[in-house]
Amino acid sequence: MTTKSENIDWNMLLIRIIAFIIDSVLVAIVAYIILFTVTIEEVISWGSFLAYYSVQFLVVGSLSTLYFTVSDVMYGGTLGKRALGYMCKW
16 A cells, blocks of 8 residues: 655655745845835835835735746746756646
């Protein structure tokens, strides 16, 4: 009798996790470059830091969705997957 854990390819799972970390760092760098254009004076003029964090959440979420979708559809994999040699085979 086989268990489900025997069917998991742990090496491939580790490669995908490392690729996701690489991609997340790339998205974070771009997002924070965009967010650094918003100065502290603008945040103070908004009246609260809650507005700033809402914008931050929106920017990071939008960039992540756009990056992962476009990379996987157009190029068959993200930069993290390509760096590790793991490409989607449609």
